[in-house]
Amino acid sequence: MQILTFEDGPFAQNTYLVLCSDGISAVLIDAGAGTGKALDRVEAEGRTLEAILLTHAHLDHIDGLAEAKRRASAPTYLHPADRVVFDHGKANATMYGLPFETPPPPDHPIAEGETFSFGGDEFDVRFAPGHAPGHVIFVARGEPVAFVGDVVFAGSIGRTDLPGGDLKTLMESIRGQVLTLPDGTRLLPGHGPETTVEWERRHNPFLVPQYGGEFA
Template sequence: MSLESPDSQLQFEIIPVTPFEQNCTLFWCEETKKAAVVDPGGDIEKIKKALTKHNLTLEKVLITHAHIDHAGATHDLSSQYNVVIEGPHKEDQFWIDMLEDQKQRFGGAFSYAKRFTPTRFLQQGDTVTFGNISLEVYFCPGHTPGHIVFFHRPSQLAQVGDVLFSGSIGRTDFPRGDHPTLINSIRNNLFPLGDSVRFIPGHGPMSTFGQERKSNPFVSDAALGRR
């Protein structure tokens, strides 16, 4: 699915990858044709095909968190294009270290997955750039301890990984997951960005923070007794 943001300089395409249909996101600057791939969990050929289709030059790989369906192909993609890896937060280093263990758990489905070394870990207040596009970084732990979110303010568009979904939230039953921390990340770090913000989740359809604040059974105002 290829879409244009309200800010015509930013374009994006959502590329479902891996057996979990994870939303790998291809962002690019329309003016320069420089691109970033967020969460290349697998299916590199699909990602490469999208880069070619739009005549793009890959500038970097961005990672929201280091679960295998989001980060499994990071090493191979960054190596093939000789580009930097930015993200996640340093608290997800242990998940990077566990990529081999994660691979064993799922058998042959993620046989390509390799441990990778981020060029730069990210934290709250950082920015990442490609072409003429700048994304703000928000630290949103809970699903994993080092989960981050990317936000493009001019187009009011966020890539939130597995923090928030349409009608749901990320799981917290994995090692070092924490439910209260996740709720705090959503309510106090994401929702203040504004109800009009559209977001790309790690799985499933897009939504807006306003819609989730209104009706999400886990983090809506009504669910938490807020007005």
């Protein structure tokens, strides 16, 4: 499994492309502004896009989804608790003065605890609300990698002042779904550079005061 990052757009959002182990499949995780470049890579390698997995449906994570659905037949997966966020994409874009093409609705709901298998690679779903009501993270099996969306960043955490956000819920999600992963797990966030579970557990200024030395 090879993971490529495409950072783009006014929110500098990370779109992730997973080139699957079978050599012919690919998976898109969060269809942000870098989606076009990610799809160019899929086409250049002659791969088939098998799925579009959304950690959540905030504007910056779906503003490339319409293009993805035009260029590929891959189904979109989203937790149903984030459907209301998805449906407000156009209104949110208008509020920020940004162009937005409304994408087709999600094809399949994501369920907490399910496992996806694409091209010989597997991803476990962990429900992690707080930043968004239906936020999930995708944890790769067999490799120490987790796609954490906007739950936690390198040295920071997701904002909770948007509709459906809640700080207490977010902190519980980080504690239960992120910090319980092995120390060496790479955390690939929706914005900024990657980090690791161990670094955030020991150094993240939003987490250390909250949990003290419990996870150190």
